[in-house]
Every structure is written in C-alpha cells, then in structure tokens.
Amino acid sequence: MTTFFELNLGKKIQQAISDMGFEEPSPIQAQCIPVVLTGSDVIGQAQTGTGKTAAFGIPLIEMAGPSKHVQALILTPTRELAIQVAGELRKIAKYKRTRTLPIYGGQSIGSQIRTLQQGVQIVIGTPGRILDHLRRGTLKLDKLKTLVLDEADEMLDMGFIEDIEAILKETPEDRQTLLFSATMPYEVKNLSKRYMNNPQNVSINRGEVTVPLIEQVYYKVLERTKLESLSRIIDSEEVELGIIFCRTKRGVDELTDALMSRGYLADGLHGDLSQAQRDRVMRKFRHTEIQLLVATDVAARGIDVENVTHVINFDIPQDPESYVHRIGRTGRAGKHGLALTLVTPPEFKLLKQIEKETKAKLISKEVPSLADVAERQTEIWRDRLVRTMQDGKLATYRAILSGLVDEFDPLDLAAAALKLASGEDFEAQESDYNFGETGGAPGMVRFFLNIGRSAKIGPSDLVKLISEEAGIPGGAIGKIDIFEKFTFVEVQEESAPFVFEALRKSRINGSRINLEPARPRERARK
Numbered sequence: 001m002t003t004f005f006e007l008n009l010g011k012k013i014q015q016a017i018s019d020m021g022f023e024e025p026s027p028i029q030a031q032c033i034p035v036v037l038t039g040s041d042v043i044g045q046a047q048t049g050t051g052k053t054a055a056f057g058i059p060l061i062e063m064a065g066p067s068k069h070v071q072a073l074i075l076t077p078t079r080e081l082a083i084q085v086a087g088e089l090r091k092i093a094k095y096k097r098t099r100t101l102p103i104y105g106g107q108s109i110g111s112q113i114r115t116l117q118q119g120v121q122i123v124i125g126t127p128g129r130i131l132d133h134l135r136r137g138t139l140k141l142d143k144l145k146t147l148v149l150d151e152a153d154e155m156l157d158m159g160f161i162e163d164i165e166a167i168l169k170e171t172p173e174d175r176q177t178l179l180f181s182a183t184m185p186y187e188v189k190n191l192s193k194r195y196m197n198n199p200q201n202v203s204i205n206r207g208e209v210t211v212p213l214i215e216q217v218y219y220k221v222l223e224r225t226k227l228e229s230l231s232r233i234i235d236s237e238e239v240e241l242g243i244i245f246c247r248t249k250r251g252v253d254e255l256t257d258a259l260m261s262r263g264y265l266a267d268g269l270h271g272d273l274s275q276a277q278r279d280r281v282m283r284k285f286r287h288t289e290i291q292l293l294v295a296t297d298v299a300a301r302g303i304d305v306e307n308v309t310h311v312i313n314f315d316i317p318q319d320p321e322s323y324v325h326r327i328g329r330t331g332r333a334g335k336h337g338l339a340l341t342l343v344t345p346p347e348f349k350l351l352k353q354i355e356k357e358t359k360a361k362l363i364s365k366e367v368p369s370l371a372d373v374a375e376r377q378t379e380i381w382r383d384r385l386v387r388t389m390q391d392g393k394l395a396t397y398r399a400i401l402s403g404l405v406d407e408f409d410p411l412d413l414a415a416a417a418l419k420l421a422s423g424e425d426f427e428a429q430e431s432d433y434n435f436g437e438t439g440g441a442p443g444m445v446r447f448f449l450n451i452g453r454s455a456k457i458g459p460s461d462l463v464k465l466i467s468e469e470a471g472i473p474g475g476a477i478g479k480i481d482i483f484e485k486f487t488f489v490e491v492q493e494e495s496a497p498f499v500f501e502a503l504r505k506s507r508i509n510g511s512r513i514n515l516e517p518a519r520p521r522e523r524a525r526k
C-alpha cells in the first residue's frame with residue numbers, strides 16, 4: 001500500500017492533504033500521481049467517487065512553479081463542476097498558495113479579467129467562457145504546461161469537441177495532456193490519441209464500471225402514476241440527501257413544483273436557470289437546507305456532495321454512460337449508496353441495454369402500497385429512536401423527564417415525545433387524510449398549503465394572513481393542522497373561492513405558496 005509520504009510530495013502539499021482528512025491515496029491516486037509527475041500524458045479511468053480530482057490535482061499543484069503565467073488548464077463540462085474542482089485544488093494549494101481561478105459563464109467577465117491580470121497559475125473552466133477569454137485576449141495559454149480534460153469522454157463528445165479543438169489550438173504542441181473519467185468508451189480513447197503524445201493508460205477495476213457499494217434497484221411504474229410512485233418510494237426510504245434526475249428541464253420544473261406542493265424539501269437545477277439561482281440551489285443542497293435536488297444531467301457528472309444517500313432516476317437515463325455517472329453521485333469515497341430507477345413499460349429495452357453495458361445487476365422491487373409506506377415510516381421512526389438512545393448524550397433530556405416519570409406513565413411520555421419529534425400527527429392523519437370519508441367539518445372546504453412547521457408560522461399568523469389576503473372574517477377559518485412540511489386549513493364553503501384566489505398570489509417567506517383544495521386520499525389498504 002502506497003502512502004502519500006512515499007509519493008515524495010512537497011511538505012506543504014502533504015500537510016494540506018492531511019488537513020483534508022486523506023489518510024492514504026486511493027488506487028487511482030497512487031498510480032496516477034507518479035506518472036503525471038514524470039510529465040507523461042495520461043488517460044486515467046477509475047469508478048465514480050474514487051478521487052480522480054486529487055489524482056490530477058495533487059501533481060498539478062506539486063508541479064506549479066512561481067511563474068505568474070497560466071501553467072495548467074482544467075476543462076469541465078459544467079459550471080458546478082468547475083467551481084467544485086477549483087475548490088478541491090484550492091484546498092490542496094492551501095500552504096503552497098498556488099493561484100487558482102474558476103472561469104465559467106454566467107459570472108461577471110470583468111472580475112474574471114481583473115483576477116487573470118493579477119496572474120493566475122491554474123485555471124479551471126468550462127469551454128465556452130474559456131474561448132471567450134481567448135478571443136478577447138484576456139487569457140493566454142502559450143506557456144501552458146498541462147491541459148486536463150475532466151469527464152474527458154463527455155468533453156470529446158459532439159457537444160464540446162469543436163470548442164475543445166479551438167482551445168487546443170491556443171496551447172503549445174508539447175504540452176502534457178491528461179484525460180480523466182469513470183467511463184472511457186473505446187471510440188473516445190481512440191479519438192483522444194489525436195490530441196495526446198504516447199499516453200499512459202491508468203485504469204482501475206477494468207470491466208466493472210459501477211461502484212459495488214451502490215445497491216441498484218428498479219421499479220416498474222406507469223407513466224400516469226409516476227409521481228405517486230415516486231412519493232411512496234421516497235416515503236418508504238430513509239433519504240438523507242437525494243438527487244432525482246429528469247430527462248428535460250421542463251420535467252425538472254414540473255417535478256420540483258409537484259414535490260414541493262406535496263411537502264418535500266426540494267429544489268430544481270438545470271441549465272436554463274440564472275447562475276445566481278444555480279449557485280443558490282447547490283448551496284442549499286450542500287448545506288442540507290433542501291433534501292431533494294431535482295436535476296437534469298447537468299448534475300450527473302463529477303458533482304460530489306457528502307451524504308447523498310439516494311440517486312433516483314425519475315426518468316431512466318438515455319444511455320449507459322449517463323446511468324453510470326448519475327448513480328455515481330452516491331456511494332462515494334467508500335460509502336454505501338442506493339440507486340433507484342423508475343422504468344415504464346416502453347423503457348424496458350433501455351434498462352436491458354444499461355444492464356448489459358454496465359454489467360450491473362439491477363434488482364426489481366414493487367412500488368410500495370400506502371400500507372407499506374405507513375409500516376416503513378413506523379420502522380424508520382423506531383430505528384431513529386433506538387439509534388438516538390444508543391448514541392447517548394441524553395442527560396439534559398433525562399433531567400427534563402425525571403420530574404415527570406413519577407406522575408405519568410413512561411410509555412405515554414415517550415409516545416408524546418415521539419409525536420413531537422416526528423412532526424407528523426399519525427393519529428390525526430387517520431381522519432384528516434380521508435377527508436370526505438370520515439368527513440371534514442360539514443360546510444367547510446379544506447386547503448392544502450406547502451408550508452409547514454419549518455416555515456415558523458403559527459396558526460394565528462395564518463388566520464391573520466388568510467383573512468387579510470382574502471378579505472374574509474377570521475371566523476370563516478376553521479381547523480388548522482400544521483404538519484412538519486405542509487398545512488391543512490379549513491375554510492367556510494362560501495369564503496373558499498376568495499381564499500383560493502388570494503392565496504394563489506401570495507408569498508410566505510418570499511416563496512410562492514402552492515395551494516390546492518385537498519382531495520380525499522386513497523385509504524391505506526389493510
């Protein structure tokens with residue numbers, strides 16, 4: 001087993017790597033770093049989440065000299081990835097202070113130009129904006145020593161190849177060229193030889209492209225009940241962070257809205273959003289302010305967010321490479337992950353093709369029934385409770401309870417605590433969900449709001465807000481049930497149209513309220 005020490009890296013870099021918490025090099029790092037340091041061209045292939053970024057990042061920083069010219073250029077297919085790779089390089093360069101800069105579209109070109117003028121040694125960018133700078137003469141690559149194509153097969157694909165060739169023309173012939181990806185189809189490897197000089201192949205785990213730590217499952221679903229299937233699947237899983245992939249931008253918008261109105265903490269990411277919006281969504285996801293990131297393939301490659309437990313293909317990916325990269329957003333750096341794919345009948349052929357080309361075995365599971373979901377929820381809460389108890393550090397809570405156990409039944413106390421903590425009123429759900437069957441109050445219409453307890457708005461605030469916005473007396477508002485992620489409000493029938501109109505237009509904490517008259521829910525099958 002190689003250690004970072006044995007790789008003969010500078011002290012400052014070794015210290016930085018140790019600060020990053022890396023104890024030993026991953027296989028691709030152990031094999032690539034020495035070869036890259038000799039100046040060779042390298043084609044590096046290793047599974048998703050196995051540290052390819054540092055496999056080129058560490059030697060790049062090691063080789064960076066004091067000259068203020070751009071010495072290395074890393075190209076990535078998306079802006080988010082450019083930002084992330086730049087972040088990882090900055091960490092490696094923490095003590096050496098090599099100057100790095102991410103350059104991507106949608107960001108002020110002026111500030112990029114000013115930083116470039118001050119001298120940058122390593123640029124990380126997306127092809128379009130890099131070309132823009134080359135044409136303006138604000139970026140010069142004539143002293144470039146190393147060019148890296150991260151996600152190389154994507155970069156050499158039709159969508160990017162012209163831009164890449166145009167950029168290559170601006171670089172010295174004798175540059176070092178490094179290609180990295182988890183997938184490297186034969187044709188791409190062949191094509192890449194045109195741009196490389198006697199490349200060394202470093203390939204880890206030949207023949208097995210997906211990560212064994214990712215459990216792969218598929219569900220047979222029908223197009224028209226896909227959303228309901230997805231909700232049940234999510235509700236019966238313990239999702240810490242999940243990425244849900246859709247085929248189109250519009251699909252992302254629609255699914256995001258639908259999930260939000262069902263009370264999930266979700267937000268969408270695709271290429272038609274402004275850069276500020278894209279940044280905000282990624283930040284919220286990285287800080288776990290949202291639980292579900294709904295995205296197009298813009299998030300399929302390279303994106304590394306800690307604790308993504310689930311990847312869900314709401315729409316099955318169109319080719320096996322996309323599948324490999326999408327599911328690779330989980331199961332990273334030695335962690336387990338779950339990849340769930342929804343498949344409609346006409347898509348079965350695609351599924352078979354994915355299985356064949358990735359040599360992966362997807363297990364088939366049934367979409368859970370409502371009764372299954374209820375059972376799973378109970379299990380999930382039971383597990384969480386036991387885990388919390390076993391983790392200890394309960395002194396404060398025990399102190400609160402110690403005065404109560406003499407007076408009340410401990411089981412009742414525990415039940416009340418669980419009710420509070422779960423934020424779900426399982427008892428209330430029995431009757432309220434089945435509106436129309438066990439009956440909401442007569443003469444009342446119930447509304448469903450996508451704001452919940454997390455919005456920190458109490459019942460009296462809601463009464464005030466609704467009565468003011470809709471111009472109805474407060475007395476027209478009946479029962480309000482605030483759950484963790486959503487709220488039910490009952491309103492007298494004659495006031496309902498005003499409430500509907502008013503709430504549709506209003507915002508709470510800056511975001512649009514999703515509102516719909518509550519429909520009777522399917523009764524859990526017993």
Ligand SMILES: Nc1ncnc2c1ncn2[C@@H]1O[C@H](COP(=O)(O)OP(=O)(O)OP(=O)(O)O)[C@@H](O)[C@H]1O
Pocket residue numbers: 021022023024025026029046047048049050051052053054181182301302303304328329332333
């Ligand atoms: N030697 C190491 N020890 C521990 N963690 C590491 C090591 N190298 C990298 N990591 C961490 O592993 C995670 C995945 O690394 P990285 O994003 O470079 O994977 P990748 O191989 O580029 O994956 P992808 O194919 O999806 O782009 C990152 O969070 C990174 O910080």
Ligand SMILES: [Mg+2]
Pocket residue numbers: 052053150302
């Ligand atoms: Mg990567």
